[in-house]
Amino acid sequence: MTLKHPYLLFLGDAVDQLAAKTANGVARWRPGWCVGQLRLEDCHADVGLTDMDLKQGWEAGARTLVVGVANRGGVISDIWMQTLTDALDLGYDIASGLHTRLNQTPHLRQKAAALGRQLFDVRYPEQSLAVGDGKRRAGRRLLTVGTDVSSGKMFTALAIEAEMKTRGMAADFRATGQTGIFIAGSGIAVDAVVADFISGAAEWLSPENDPDHWDLIEGQGSLSHASYAGVTLGLIHGSQPDRMVLCHEPGRSHMRGLPGYPLPSLKESLKMNEAAGSLTNPECRVCGLSLNTSRASDSEAERLLKSAEDEVGLPAVDAYRQGASRLVDAL
């Protein structure tokens, strides 16, 4: 599954900016792949691209219409259907990360089949996977992990990729979630694979490579999260990471979605992740911290970063404010 780019980002009738966060991520990290945004009436989001209709997008080179908007329930809205249908007619493939599948929407499936277009439901892995075999492979790999879910793992992996590319290093971001897949143009939503194949999916995703090539693998979940830790552990084992970056949002009162579950300390989380990583890569270690300090003032952020560095003795950055330069230095 590889998405054709450039993309036209479909924002539909997004109720607010947050509803278009997928489009936002793609526009931020792959501006060169995005020719514009397509907004319907009543769209309350704007990701800063040129507004285009389907025809203008096509003429600007777009070949995939990316559904970059989510609504309650993750369904394909009736209001979008005319646009999606017209897109297929014009020549576009369509890619979506919604719960409801394009491929299970009879009208779209039939039309796409008749016209020879592709419908990509990136939430649902299509690859035929094998069970992980744990065999060591060449190439270097870095995996982002977190004290909790939604702690900046995708953002951090992308910031590291960007920094490495700036430095002329060989590097590829490897996507394990929906937004990441749009950004990478390929990948596997590892939380959606059959449980037996989690580590196998991670092996497939970051295959053998040149000895100086870095895969920057997007982490999922957290070893400390009672709902998702199984996904995280399989991803760690299959990724065989040489290095990890531990992502953290200071100030959370409990694990996301789990009242009563406190966050682990940075030190505990670091130790737990290194222990898990050492099974398939004895050299695995955490080389730095990535803090999401978006709710803090500049001076407060500085204090939080300093405090985290003192606690674990590793460089800590806010990748959003500062980029990932010090993390790449720490490799």
Add this chain to the structure above:
Amino acid sequence: MTLKHPYLLFLGDAVDQLAAKTANGVARWRPGWCVGQLRLEDCHADVGLTDMDLKQGWEAGARTLVVGVANRGGVISDIWMQTLTDALDLGYDIASGLHTRLNQTPHLRQKAAALGRQLFDVRYPEQSLAVGDGKRRAGRRLLTVGTDVSSGKMFTALAIEAEMKTRGMAADFRATGQTGIFIAGSGIAVDAVVADFISGAAEWLSPENDPDHWDLIEGQGSLSHASYAGVTLGLIHGSQPDRMVLCHEPGRSHMRGLPGYPLPSLKESLKMNEAAGSLTNPECRVCGLSLNTSRASDSEAERLLKSAEDEVGLPAVDAYRQGASRLVDAL
């Protein structure tokens, strides 16, 4: 998904005794549910039940034909088809743990639908699952874990259930694999659920119960196995076990299927499992060991058990040779 019993066990044209190990397990642990065995010509297995044809089985009370035989590839053999078809005609439901689904075999699906029979593909979970919520629930739970896969986790959980029932304790075996599901009459193959729902499946499987009731949950995989540890961790978190029994087969040169990966020591494995369990149940601890000493002589087995007890300071039994009495004492 609850299977109707009694069962008639279908051994087909099993090439050897091992090919009928599912039937063997069911016959051993649920003799009262098995009216007999049905063997075709060229069957080289025998699980010690009365040989019956479909009609005799039906008259003896059987209501589900359990496919207790596996062949290469896990397909539904053409040679079995007449028997399966006749079984539906006579009134049986059919249950199978094969890779190929009864429900995707058009002839069987159509016939079952027309006659109102059920086809159970126990390898494929059908329950609509939720993400695990980590909420503490009443009732007591014991989970079997292992230094490696295939180390006696199902057998041990069943031996503990049998011992508890003998003592008049309230106890239920909870099945997480195919043979276990036939034995329990229900359950979920947790390695086959979507990865996001592993812990949710374990929560569903061992729901709130009376304070003195024990769920004996069949473990899967091993935290030390690079292919399957994600499944194991999610199962541990969702089970919220108060107690674990650590299963081990002495003498293995490496983790099953993973040459180059040594087994953890008993102490390491114990510590790792207790640490994982403590996330959702701070009282979680390993209370005993279950060793598979089937390759050892009586005196050698005794030495192995003594040595394991000395190493970790907990009772060690071979549940096959001795039953689980000392494990239940250790609760």
